[in-house]
Amino acid sequence: MPTAVKSVLPVVLLGCGGVGRHLLHHIVSCRPLHAKQGVAIQVVGVGDSSSLLVADDVHSGHCQLFKNPEASGKVIEAATTLGRSTVVFVTLNLDILLTACVTHLLLGLVLVDCSATYDTVGLLKAAVDHGCCIALANKKPLTGAYEDFEKLVSNFRRIRFESTVGAGLPVIASVTRIIASGDPISRIVGSLSGTLGYVMSELEDGKKFSEVVKTAKSLGYTEPDPCDDLGGMDVARKALILARLLGQRISMEDINVESLYPSELGPDAMSTKDFLESGVAQLDRSMEERVKAASLKGNVLRYVCEIGSTGCQIGIRELPKDSALGRLRGSDNVVEIYSRCYESSPLVIQGAGAGNDTTAAGVLADILDLQDLFQKKA
């Protein structure tokens, strides 16, 4: 006997790139599992940077989407994943979206941000104003102006953002649990970039910095421009989210970020091609010396973020070879959380911290975690 549906979660998805499309696939393939648990996720809208498709009749549970010639091919393809070949209407207009979604959906809405842009922040804030829920893989809306962060988390039970830090790893959920139970967190130390984790452990094995960077790029571990990873800004965004979660009213400008390349070799000074062909090799010698100096003391180098009571530091640190961070190999992420309960020996969470599958699974778990707010009235 099938379980009666207890919660229906209408979802609008912003961004159908690698993560967004995986999320749609997970939602579709989990339908039987979720049905057994009495939950139904109904994707009522999908959008990218040019189109946003929203269904008109979601109450029936069988919303039909009608094709619109203005919709981008990617969005139509994504909507098709859901078993619907056609789409209702296309809008990038906030008011129309919210009228369509909120006024018509008495049940509320989960606005899911799997884009990679700051541009969604207005829509997200409007959703919060309307009492909607939001779930983010996108770090940018949480790492802009402090006021935006404050607004987005103002109803903390209605926002989830697990995948912004360490993809599917339960970092945000654990930090939130610990804080809620009155156990004050004094420090978080982490290696939060798979790319830089890989680079640092290859350096430890005696490889040249320039070779390691080129291999990482050829393996697809880096962004198209490796400087995007080597500059540390992605790690800084994750650290800022953690610091703000701990109650620090800080912004990107307040964070010390050590870049692995000087500005003379950066994207403003040369092309990615020149950086890879000649620029990065200029850094081999100094990096080798740092690795050796650390090794003489029994230490290894790791690119870490440290969030303490005095703020947030990001860069290369010398760490004991046998610490949780020092033992890290390859592209795994690791986070150490220190609190009253985890004082001498931290709570450690480790595992794959990137990948479309894992990240999308984290977003899906976040959406499901909101289900009690979408319970059908008896």
Next chain:
Amino acid sequence: MPTAVKSVLPVVLLGCGGVGRHLLHHIVSCRPLHAKQGVAIQVVGVGDSSSLLVADDVHSGHCQLFKNPEASGKVIEAATTLGRSTVVFVTLNLDILLTACVTHLLLGLVLVDCSATYDTVGLLKAAVDHGCCIALANKKPLTGAYEDFEKLVSNFRRIRFESTVGAGLPVIASVTRIIASGDPISRIVGSLSGTLGYVMSELEDGKKFSEVVKTAKSLGYTEPDPCDDLGGMDVARKALILARLLGQRISMEDINVESLYPSELGPDAMSTKDFLESGVAQLDRSMEERVKAASLKGNVLRYVCEIGSTGCQIGIRELPKDSALGRLRGSDNVVEIYSRCYESSPLVIQGAGAGNDTTAAGVLADILDLQDLFQKKA
């Protein structure tokens, strides 16, 4: 400006031993923090094995408890922690409790089990029947008959039991998230006893088994009878909870548990005193040989539980020195979770897995996690 209270959670606590009393202290000391978040936890009843005190008027939010001469001293002391010197009525009668709690509490109830007995299972099942929520630190109700487990988790959004495995470590929450996101878990391997973790890492350092056991007892790491730890039953209960969570319809009888002492030296054959004075030393030689044999292969011994698709095994295993489990030192717990997303490299969670403070913090986080079910109607 204080935040308006959005959720009120009425709590009845069973068990005011080490964990239960810490929980009451945490609830009281977190009141200002929770008030800021718009949540209020109201303890409306406290009980031990002989008394259960329940407040009569919880709607006012200032329920007064009137002293009753039948109430046990410990329960009155616990109730006093809450800032109330007096207690309403004492009952161990299920029907009276449920009438008092459920009929009068239109908001529902969280029944929290911090006892260490099977005897609460009837009350817990009755609570489930009445649509109440339950939160457990006590493993026993989840590790009895499979039907009891099934009943208790039948409304999975209304039960939390994080602290039954690894105390405050986010093990159950992570396993639940991973399963819900459609990422099937293939294997869980863990070191889930702080006591046995300590024993195994001391053996690795070349100490004698009998000395290590006596030191562990004198440091308060073991139960009053160390055989309770060395027999592995507590680990088996944790493993059973994890296996059942993965969907295995098994019971304690189906689990292979390796005891660190043979039955000739067990509690049925000799007293704890005799075991410590002469019994345990008889095991030194064979243990030393096992440690050496492992070490020759670069391995170490760990007392682990393994939950795979073929069931559940518990006992000493030889593991590579540089695996997450092999590196473990002292009394930390560690759990490795393997799934599609965490396939070659597992999701690892490590940290203190016992202690009244940590365990109670885990229970408190569980209670708060139920708050969306206790939202005030607008």
